[in-house]
Amino acid sequence: MKPSNRTFIISGGASGLALAAARNLHSAGAYVSLLDLNTENGATIVKELGDRAKFFEVDVSDSESIAKAVQGTVEWVKQTGKEIGGVIAGAGVGLPGLMIDKNNEPIPISSIDFVLNINLRGTLDLIRQALPYMTTNKPDGLDGERGVLIMVASSAAFDGQMGQVAYAASKGAVASLTLPLARDLSKHGIRAVTVAPALFESNMTKQMGKKVKQSLENAMEFPKRAGQPDEFARIVREAVENPMLNGTVLRLDGAMRMPARL
Ligand SMILES: NC(=O)c1ccc[n+]([C@@H]2O[C@H](COP(=O)([O-])OP(=O)(O)OC[C@H]3O[C@@H](n4cnc5c(N)ncnc54)[C@H](O)[C@@H]3O)[C@@H](O)[C@H]2O)c1
Known part of the structure; x- marks a missing residue:
């Protein structure tokens, strides 16, 4: 699907990887609806991107908050005539914690809920609420495509480290649901x-200590460095444009396999 003259709903779009994806699609002529907790960044970015961008303050772990933003986007689409071509579910958090600590205290259930509610439930809820406005799109091109859903997992989905049980559970679930989601939506011409x-x-990675970041970079095979947000954005753009990408998880990791501990 060509991103131009389509609207993309992008959660976590006020920062980092999802923001880079938003900028890339916007530069290709897309309209971007940015959903994020961070109102300050959101306002600055919309000012920079201009007419083809809107910001909605959203907590993806709150269904009502998503509903308001989806409704706001639908109203915007009515004015612009640019259908919702896709969702990029980029909002995510990490909250490291050992399953049981040195004082024999198990991880608080609130920590597990926090991570799963944003990374997993928030991803599914946003997609769930946006879908009815995508299934009614006019079928596009030879394939009759109606839209694309792009989710964000992590290397932790496959080789989570010590202290990453909750994060790995959330990202592993996102990876696992990709194929059944694609299967559910194939009759609608929507990819996942x-x-x-x-x-x-x-x-997210700025908050890491220098030592932790360095040891993760050391674990990269090639190139031996952290990826740049634009390198993430380019794969999102390809996933939007290439109709054969469907039901799959694309590792973007410089052949890195995370070690058990740093
Ligand atoms: N940066 C990495 O190394 C890396 C690696 C693997 C996966 N990821 C994943 O990439 C995605 C983007 O992360 P990033 O690295 O760009 O981090 P980031 O912190 O720069 O951006 C995340 C954005 O999500 C927003 N957000 C957090 N909780 C939210 C909520 N409840 N509702 C709405 N918005 C919320 C934040 O305000 C922020 O703007 C996340 O899902 C993350 O898990 C990142």
């Missing part, structure tokens, strides 16, 4: 693709 990045430069 997941990207699984290793270490990428973003706000």
Whole structure:
């Protein structure tokens, strides 16, 4: 699907990887509806991108908050006439914690809920709420395509490290649901693709200590560095444009396999 003259709903779009994807699609003529908790960044980005961008303050773990943003986007689409071509579910968080700590305390269930509610439930809820506005799109091109859903997993979906049980569970689930999602939606001409990045430069990784980041970079095979947000954005663009990408998880990881511990 060509991104131009389509609207993309992008969660986590006020920062990092999802923002890079938003900029890339926007530069190809797309309209971007950015959903994020970070209102300050959101306002700055919309100012920079201009008419073809809108920001909605959203907590993806709150269904009502998603509903308002989807409704707001649908109203915007009515004005512009640019159908919702896709969802990029980029909002995500990590909250490291051992299953049981040195004081024999198990991980708080609130930590597990927090990560799963944003990374897994938030991803599915956003897609679920956007879909009825995509299935009614006019079929496009020879294939009759109506849209594309792009999700974000992580290397942790496959080789999560110590302290990453909740994060790995959330990202592994996103990877696992990709194929059945594609199967559910094939009759509607809607594709589902997941990207699984290793270490990428973003706000999330800025919060890592220098030593932790360095040891992750050392675990990369080639190139031996963190990925750049634009390198993530380019694979998202390909997933939007290439109709044969469907029901699959694309590892974007410089052949890195994360070690058990750093
Ligand atoms: N950067 C990496 O190395 C890396 C590696 C693998 C996977 N990922 C995944 O990529 C995605 C993007 O992360 P990033 O690295 O760009 O981080 P980031 O922190 O730069 O961006 C994440 C954005 O999500 C938003 N967000 C967080 N919780 C939210 C919520 N409840 N509702 C709405 N928005 C919320 C944040 O405000 C932020 O703008 C995440 O799903 C992350 O797990 C990142």
